[in-house]
Amino acid sequence: MRVSALSPSNSAGGLTVLLLLLDFITPAATVKHENFKTCSQSGFCRRNRAFADHALTPESNWVSPYEVKENTVLLQNGILTAEILKTVPGQAEKVVLPLNINFQKNGAVRVTIDELKRTKGDIVLRGESKARKERYNEAERWALIPDWDVRDDKVVYDNQKGQITLAFGPDLKYKAVVTVYPFNIKFERDGETHVVLNDRGLMNVEHWRAQPPEPEEGKEKSPEDLDGGWDETFGGNTDTKPRGPEAVGMDISFPGYDHVFGIPSHATSLSLKTTRGGEGAYEEPYRLYNADVFEYIVDSPMTLYGSIPFMQAHRKGSSVGVLWLNAAETWVDVVKEKKTKTDTKTHWVSESGQLDVWVFLGPTPQTIYKAYGELTGFTKMPPSFAIAYHQCRWNYVSEEDVKDVDKKFDKHDIPYDVIWLDIEYTDGKRYFTFDPLTFKNPEKMMKNIDQTERKVVLIIDPHIKNTENYPVVDELKSKELAVKDKAGDIYEGWCWPGSSHWVDAFNPAAIEWWKSLFKFDRFKGTAKNTYIWNDMNEPSVFNGPETTMPKDNLHFGNWEHRDLHNLNGMTFMNATHQALEARDVGKGKTQRSFVLTRAFFAGAQRLGAMWTGDNEAKWEHLQAALPMLLSQGIAGFPFSGADVGGFFGNPSKELLTRWYQSGIWYPFFRAHAHIDAKRREPYLAGEPYTSIIRDAIRLRYALLPAWYTAFHRASKDGMPIIRPNFVVHPDDEEGFGIDDQAYIGDTGLLVKPVVGEGVDKVDIHLADDEIYYDYWNHKIYQGKGKKEYSAPLEKIPLLMRGGHIIPRRDRPRRSSGLMKHDPFTLVLVLSQKGHAMGFLYHDDGESFDYKQGAFIHRQFMYNGNLKALTSRDLHKDRAAAAAYRKVAGALQIEKIVIVGASNSLDTSALANGKSKAKAILVEDDNGKVKEWHASLAYTAAVDKDHADVLVIKNTKLRIAHDWTVYLEQVGAEDKPKDEL
Numbered sequence: 001m002r003v004s005a006l007s008p009s010n011s012a013g014g015l016t017v018l019l020l021l022l023d024f025i026t027p028a029a030t031v032k033h034e035n036f037k038t039c040s041q042s043g044f045c046r047r048n049r050a051f052a053d054h055a056l057t058p059e060s061n062w063v064s065p066y067e068v069k070e071n072t073v074l075l076q077n078g079i080l081t082a083e084i085l086k087t088v089p090g091q092a093e094k095v096v097l098p099l100n101i102n103f104q105k106n107g108a109v110r111v112t113i114d115e116l117k118r119t120k121g122d123i124v125l126r127g128e129s130k131a132r133k134e135r136y137n138e139a140e141r142w143a144l145i146p147d148w149d150v151r152d153d154k155v156v157y158d159n160q161k162g163q164i165t166l167a168f169g170p171d172l173k174y175k176a177v178v179t180v181y182p183f184n185i186k187f188e189r190d191g192e193t194h195v196v197l198n199d200r201g202l203m204n205v206e207h208w209r210a211q212p213p214e215p216e217e218g219k220e221k222s223p224e225d226l227d228g229g230w231d232e233t234f235g236g237n238t239d240t241k242p243r244g245p246e247a248v249g250m251d252i253s254f255p256g257y258d259h260v261f262g263i264p265s266h267a268t269s270l271s272l273k274t275t276r277g278g279e280g281a282y283e284e285p286y287r288l289y290n291a292d293v294f295e296y297i298v299d300s301p302m303t304l305y306g307s308i309p310f311m312q313a314h315r316k317g318s319s320v321g322v323l324w325l326n327a328a329e330t331w332v333d334v335v336k337e338k339k340t341k342t343d344t345k346t347h348w349v350s351e352s353g354q355l356d357v358w359v360f361l362g363p364t365p366q367t368i369y370k371a372y373g374e375l376t377g378f379t380k381m382p383p384s385f386a387i388a389y390h391q392c393r394w395n396y397v398s399e400e401d402v403k404d405v406d407k408k409f410d411k412h413d414i415p416y417d418v419i420w421l422d423i424e425y426t427d428g429k430r431y432f433t434f435d436p437l438t439f440k441n442p443e444k445m446m447k448n449i450d451q452t453e454r455k456v457v458l459i460i461d462p463h464i465k466n467t468e469n470y471p472v473v474d475e476l477k478s479k480e481l482a483v484k485d486k487a488g489d490i491y492e493g494w495c496w497p498g499s500s501h502w503v504d505a506f507n508p509a510a511i512e513w514w515k516s517l518f519k520f521d522r523f524k525g526t527a528k529n530t531y532i533w534n535d536m537n538e539p540s541v542f543n544g545p546e547t548t549m550p551k552d553n554l555h556f557g558n559w560e561h562r563d564l565h566n567l568n569g570m571t572f573m574n575a576t577h578q579a580l581e582a583r584d585v586g587k588g589k590t591q592r593s594f595v596l597t598r599a600f601f602a603g604a605q606r607l608g609a610m611w612t613g614d615n616e617a618k619w620e621h622l623q624a625a626l627p628m629l630l631s632q633g634i635a636g637f638p639f640s641g642a643d644v645g646g647f648f649g650n651p652s653k654e655l656l657t658r659w660y661q662s663g664i665w666y667p668f669f670r671a672h673a674h675i676d677a678k679r680r681e682p683y684l685a686g687e688p689y690t691s692i693i694r695d696a697i698r699l700r701y702a703l704l705p706a707w708y709t710a711f712h713r714a715s716k717d718g719m720p721i722i723r724p725n726f727v728v729h730p731d732d733e734e735g736f737g738i739d740d741q742a743y744i745g746d747t748g749l750l751v752k753p754v755v756g757e758g759v760d761k762v763d764i765h766l767a768d769d770e771i772y773y774d775y776w777n778h779k780i781y782q783g784k785g786k787k788e789y790s791a792p793l794e795k796i797p798l799l800m801r802g803g804h805i806i807p808r809r810d811r812p813r814r815s816s817g818l819m820k821h822d823p824f825t826l827v828l829v830l831s832q833k834g835h836a837m838g839f840l841y842h843d844d845g846e847s848f849d850y851k852q853g854a855f856i857h858r859q860f861m862y863n864g865n866l867k868a869l870t871s872r873d874l875h876k877d878r879a880a881a882a883a884y885r886k887v888a889g890a891l892q893i894e895k896i897v898i899v900g901a902s903n904s905l906d907t908s909a910l911a912n913g914k915s916k917a918k919a920i921l922v923e924d925d926n927g928k929v930k931e932w933h934a935s936l937a938y939t940a941a942v943d944k945d946h947a948d949v950l951v952i953k954n955t956k957l958r959i960a961h962d963w964t965v966y967l968e969q970v971g972a973e974d975k976p977k978d979e980l
Contacts, residue, residue: 043228453817569599805838834864853880
């Protein structure tokens, strides 16, 4: 939540409400914990933690009251159905819970448990509520892709002695063992148990019951009167619960796993900490409840702006994962039991909805990410400008301000692609308008920015100002497209404009209406280079409970807000994403959208990018950013970033510089600042800081081909764009918890940003015995373990792992759009054995033509024994690629840099100048053979601790063609005639 004064409202009592809010939104030193619930203040969390405490006490002799009714078991078309019976003390009738186990061809398994009474609507709502009677069952509509259900129809079934065993997946290598009583499911791979549902008997489906009457004076409450199950008050707001208590909980164990990751977003370590107290542990569970938490603290399980209920467990030789598909408020406890091995045991509890768990049995991180992406979708392929540098603050205050910033970036030779406008560009906080005094001619502003292939991003939030003479709010009301309160009337709350209403983006009609608002002839002043930022979409409501919407509000279909809260931001992002793609850009082609969101859920990766919210200009927030973004990546949402420089406060010049050096490694790279923060555009830092920041940003631009290639892979198989050590080196046990360094895609680039004040050296962890080279001076680092790296202010700790080929574009330009015709450089980083491999993906960066095959995808391989560099086409449909091959036919590789050349070539003669390198090119496309002779572009190693480098220039190799370059050597007497 950004902090500022609210606009006055025209509604009755508005001034009174405003005065009450001022104390709440006054700038604070840090987050106000009292505004957000702890587990003990959240009734269903409190109940289920107490339930777990009782069940896990040895004296309780606890036995889970759930059993499978065996005569209801049926396996058909890859789905096992049955009924689970819940025994309720003192009640003869058992609660019937339909069970559904869905087996997918890729090995993923879905386990859902519902409640028969609610499914049939055989319950009575309290009061005069209009809410739905069922448990919420539409999370999959938003989180999963439409064609997710690819059923495994070859499941093998065996039922005997109270156990049902099901073999499934590729080669039937997975098993699900269902114990009838007490109910649990063990998931096995290779004869070993990896995941257990209801392992400790903590499953708890709070079945429907009528609210018991108030006890007579002096008598105890009924056991059915669950603590906080009927009404709950927090912060002066009372939550009525028309369906009564309906939480679902289950424990999920990972036997033999010491590390679990995921469930973003939390400002905590990548490897999740335990939550039941003790040294270095948390007292609170991890909370998943999207909320506007300004100036959040670090090293905390406290909820933040977005949530993805995906968790991965990893150990040497194995990775597994679970997705808890529930959009209601959720808490997750983590404990670790250490005996001969470590078992991680988790406890998940959600306030409402179905019990819906997906299990992924690996065995590798890659197989999990691919299976997860096949369900929830892979990250969208962004427009190419979106992965370049974005310049933002709250606020650039006028067209002249925008023009001045744009010019000064050019004056100081600092590239950037996007300038952002925060809420002050609007006319009185009315979205879809421009302030007529400060932005008199936005069309001209957009055109000027477009001259250098740059873009403008405008903020559009989900709250719509409730005021007169504002067509947008008039339509919202008249078309009944807004969120409603529990009585079914349009909900009124407070946000930046004062009195506001909220778009109900769960409503298909609201999405269609929203799309109409972005048409160029309606959103006057916007153009094809205008894109959108969705903030405050948790949703943030200044006068609401926990700064958000009341849980008993009603959405489309009369679902309560409590059921779908964590989906809200994603549905709004989806509406904006569709709106941008529906615009007519005048080319006859659909233009890829770019949408930034603050709130998100599983599946939001299909729609755009996210950022970590309102961080602070403090070293600890810089330190927290990389672990948070690594967590986003492994949870399927890799297009992520953190505000460079910190949103709140004023960073020192050292902190600002180090943050840029770190930020260039964020998949989404944006600088941002609060309205009260001093201006801090890079050119204002002064020397040497401006030059150092410029060099860092230019490095990001040089490596854009590698970044774009990494995005392409993420869009196809879900591999994170920035990767933690355990993903790249899954058997390196010492590195499983490392989260302060990262690998970039498949490049072998290993970066460890400096994130401490006054630090001029870092220890980089090497996970293997491969050779690593310093990116800057080619110093050699080798051998497992920590390696000290000197990192004065002007230097980014960056290594290149041997065996990789890195594509670059080395000509500095003002924006990435101006680089589109530039040639490429290939950096061959030779392994100890003299080999290297890399990839390059390229398309037009704007349209969806790549989906019809209009792209180039190459694999480069250098064989040190053959001394040959080969470019191979990875396109599966060369006919579909033919037209684009012509378009991109002029794109060339102009330079090849071979680092560690002596690992493949005899460079002794090159070093003393008695020999030259010779390259022979064979163009496989047309069979032509061309002999080249490289001039002496060889740099010998300064000592045994550094690598030598051979450079071949002006190669003019076409990226769209197959070719092989053979490197040879000639003596001085055979001096070549044609030198490049």
